[in-house]
Amino acid sequence: xxxxxxxxxxxxxxxxxxxxxxxxxxxxxxxxxxxxxxxxxxxxxxxxxxxxxxxxxxxxxxxxxxxxxxxxxxxxxxxxxxxxxxxxxxxxxxxxxxxxxxxxxxxxxxxxxxxxxxxxxxxxxxxxxxxxxxxxxxxxxxxxxxxxxxxxxxxxxxxxxxxxxxxxxxxxxxxxxxxxxxxxxxxxxxxxxxxxxxxxxxxxxxxxxxxxxxxxxxxxxxxxxxxxxxxxxxxxxxxxxxxxxxxxxxxxxxxxxxxxxxxxxxxxxxxxxxxxxxxxxxxxxxxxxxxxxxxxxxxxxxxxxxxxxxxxxxxxxxxxxxxxxxxxxxxxxxxxxxxxxxxxxxxxxxxxxxxxxxxxxxxxxxxx
Ligand SMILES: Nc1nc2c(ncn2[C@@H]2O[C@H](COP(=O)(O)OP(=O)(O)OP(=O)(O)O)[C@@H](O)[C@H]2O)c(=O)[nH]1
Ligand SMILES: [Mg+2]
Numbered sequence: 001x002x003x004x005x006x007x008x009x010x011x012x013x014x015x016x017x018x019x020x021x022x023x024x025x026x027x028x029x030x031x032x033x034x035x036x037x038x039x040x041x042x043x044x045x046x047x048x049x050x051x052x053x054x055x056x057x058x059x060x061x062x063x064x065x066x067x068x069x070x071x072x073x074x075x076x077x078x079x080x081x082x083x084x085x086x087x088x089x090x091x092x093x094x095x096x097x098x099x100x101x102x103x104x105x106x107x108x109x110x111x112x113x114x115x116x117x118x119x120x121x122x123x124x125x126x127x128x129x130x131x132x133x134x135x136x137x138x139x140x141x142x143x144x145x146x147x148x149x150x151x152x153x154x155x156x157x158x159x160x161x162x163x164x165x166x167x168x169x170x171x172x173x174x175x176x177x178x179x180x181x182x183x184x185x186x187x188x189x190x191x192x193x194x195x196x197x198x199x200x201x202x203x204x205x206x207x208x209x210x211x212x213x214x215x216x217x218x219x220x221x222x223x224x225x226x227x228x229x230x231x232x233x234x235x236x237x238x239x240x241x242x243x244x245x246x247x248x249x250x251x252x253x254x255x256x257x258x259x260x261x262x263x264x265x266x267x268x269x270x271x272x273x274x275x276x277x278x279x280x281x282x283x284x285x286x287x288x289x290x291x292x293x294x295x296x297x298x299x300x301x302x303x304x305x306x307x308x309x310x311x312x313x314x315x316x317x318x319x320x321x322x323x324x325x326x327x328x329x330x331x332x333x334x335x336x337x338x339x340x341x342x343x344x345x346x347x348x349x350x351x352x353x354x355x356x357x358x359x360x361x362x363x364x365x366x367x368x
Contacts, residue, residue: 094127094138109364110296111149111327115334119145143361149330150357156341157354158314159285160191160252166282167199167245168252171238173271173310174290175302176259179318179344181210183290184254185217186344186352192221196251201241202227203234203274204258214256220349234258234270235277242281253282268309275310288341290316291332293325300332307336318344321351326364329355 099120106116119142126141160168170187172180181204188198200218202211202225211227218225226241228234238255245253257274278284289312291303306312315332320343329340343360345351 099124106327109327110293110325110331112331112334115149115327115330119149139365143365146361146364147357150361151333151339153355153357156314156339156356158341160196162251162282162285165249167242167250168285169242169245169278169282170252170254170286170288171257171271171275171278171284171310172255172288172290172316173257173306173312174259174316175292175299175306178259178290178292178295178299179316180204180259180290181213181217181256182347183288183316183318183342183344183352184214184256185221186349187342188217188223188254189221189349190352191252191254192223197248198223199241199245199248199250199253200225201238201253201255203238203241204256205230205232205234205237206258206260210256210258235273238274239277239281242278246281264305264309267305271306271310287311287313288316289314289336289338290318290344291328293317293320293328296325296328297331300328300335303332304335307338312336312338314338314341316340316342316344317355321345326360329360 102123103116103120106119107113111119122145123138123141127138158170160170162168172184174180184200188200191198198221200214200223202214204210204214205228208230211225211230215225215227224244226237226244228237228240234257241255242253244250255274255278257271275284275287287310289303289306292299295302303315315336315338317329317332317340320326333340340355343353343355345353
């Protein structure tokens with residue numbers, strides 16, 4: 001996944017495209033050559049998500065240093081999927097055993113049985129044309145076929161621009177523990193770095209710690225957090241936050257929600273109400289569903305319930321760092337019919353990147 005870091009982080013703080021900046025531009029981000037990317041001691045963001053708010057504001061890490069750090073983290077040596085493929089494709093010949101190994105690796109990566117079959121069939125067909133089993137050719141075909149499975153990158157940009165001078169509203173949903181609050185913290189940081197003003201809504205009123213956690217992120221990134229009483233009405237918190245956003249001419253309001261799956265009806269009622277109440281003030285421009293990449297098919301099944309109760313417009317695949325489960329991108333998109341827009345690569349403030357197919361595939365194959 002090294003190249004995920006490379007390509008995606010070069011895109012770095014440009015997750016949001018085509019936005020009008022309503023605020024003064026963010027402080028310039030120094031563009032260091034990748035080799036000179038060792039982070040300086042000063043101005044480094046605090047890594048631990050639970051850290052106390054720094055006295056001064058966190059300054060986003062320069063894209064280049066983020067890049068080198070993520071590349072290290074996701075290098076083939078740390079990524080079982082890439083390691084498996086590398087070993088396999090380095091073989092002199094692709095014999096029956098090698099094909100079986102490849103199939104097992106793909107299934108273990110959570111690519112799913114259907115897509116794995118398609119991939120193996122295409123690979124065998126393509127590599128048999130010359131009557132030889134050529135690993136280099138296999139790698140090339142594997143790359144092309146994986147790209148086909150993942151699909152084009154159109155439609156992966158986040159929709160955070162509101163209409164009629166109103167804020168864009170991003171609603172973040174998902175099973176508890178998947179990484180919603182962490183993703184919101186990281187996303188707020190990117191939005192701020194791009195010159196947007198942001199308000200966060202702690203509409204997870206289920207427990208006070210949830211709002212505290214969001215507030216810690218808000219303090220780190222320098223954005224206000226609207227919260228209500230513990231056990232209060234989540235929709236009312238979301239309402240207040242969007243109202244504040246409109247009043248203050250804020251660019252983006254990001255709404256955190258509770259992840260507990262009480263019952264499908266309960267979930268539908270709660271998320272439906274939040275969305276309706278916000279919608280009276282300003283349309284929700286993006287509904288992000290966070291899925292924990294390490295939970296595989298089980299996580300996908302739970303995510304499906306959310307997709308049934310609210311109109312999801314984008315997926316955040318969290319915890320891809322060091323996971324062998326990169327293949328999950330394909331079934332997630334297929335089954336939910338929504339593109340993966342962001343990926344989480346760690347617990348740190350800069351560990352969020354836009355998803356981009358080529359970079360992702362090259363990283364899976366240990367290239368880049
Ligand atoms: N390694 C890794 N850990 C992550 C990532 N994203 C989130 N986490 C960790 O996952 C745990 C849960 O994250 P939260 O953001 O609290 O999850 P949540 O969905 O808000 O959980 P609830 O509020 O309980 O519904 C925390 O320990 C995070 O630090 C990621 O991309 N990589
Ligand atoms: Mg949370």
